[in-house]
Amino acid sequence: MRIRLGDFRTDCSACDALCCTELTILNTNDLGQSKPAGKECPHLGANKRCTIYGERSLAGFSVCGQYDCLGAGPLTTQLFSGLKIDIENSALPQEKKSSLLNKWEAVRRKSFQDIQKTFAARQKRPAYCGQAKTLEQLIAESIEQFVYEVKSAGVKLNDAKSEFE
Numbered sequence: 341m342r343i344r345l346g347d348f349r350t351d352c353s354a355c356d357a358l359c360c361t362e363l364t365i366l367n368t369n370d371l372g373q374s375k376p377a378g379k380e381c382p383h384l385g386a387n388k389r390c391t392i393y394g395e396r397s398l399a400g401f402s403v404c405g406q407y408d409c410l411g412a413g414p415l416t417t418q419l420f421s422g423l424k425i426d427i428e429n430s431a432l433p434q435e436k437k438s439s440l441l442n443k444w445e446a447v448r449r450k451s452f453q454d455i456q457k458t459f460a461a462r463q464k465r466p467a468y469c470g471q472a473k474t475l476e477q478l479i480a481e482s483i484e485q486f487v488y489e490v491k492s493a494g495v496k497l498n499d500a501k502s503e504f505e
């Protein structure tokens with residue numbers, strides 16, 4: 341299935357809370373409580389919603405209220421969620437499955453960060469979209485490479501989405 345980049349907007353209800361997981365969030369009250377990229381924020385609830393939403397500034401997480409992924413979160417969520425389900429449901433040995441799921445996490449993190457940078461560059465400098473397009477192609481290639489690896493491992497893909505338009 342092809343993905344239309346222009347269709348994506350910031351929509352936390354359609355996102356796997358990627359900013360709360362995949363980004364470094366500095367706590368302005370206490371840097372020791374800052375959250376590193378790749379680690380889920382301790383304030384993220386089981387339903388993937390912030391448990392301190394109204395008090396984020398008081399808790400030192402004022403940066404969360406200023407952040408806008410410009411649609412990178414919902415796009416990355418859509419690109420990767422089906423792939424994870426396919427790996428989890430596969431008949432691969434547990435060890436191989438865990439290794440692919442670890443790699444899935446790393447590829448998703450890198451893709452989210454790259455897509456976010458690309459969207460920000462497009463918004464700031466629309467005339468620069470020649471280069472942004474190239475970046476999108478690079479991101480697509482890296483996801484396609486992982487999709488290829490997953491397929492080669494014997495996972496049947498039902499819902500992988502990796503092509504941009």
Ligand code: SF4
Nearest residue numbers: 351352355359409413
């Ligand atoms: S990554 Fe974007 S859409 Fe997802 S939770 Fe964060 S701000 Fe909302």
Ligand code: SF4
Nearest residue numbers: 360381383384390404
């Ligand atoms: S404080 Fe809330 S919005 Fe900020 S990263 Fe944590 S869970 Fe997400």
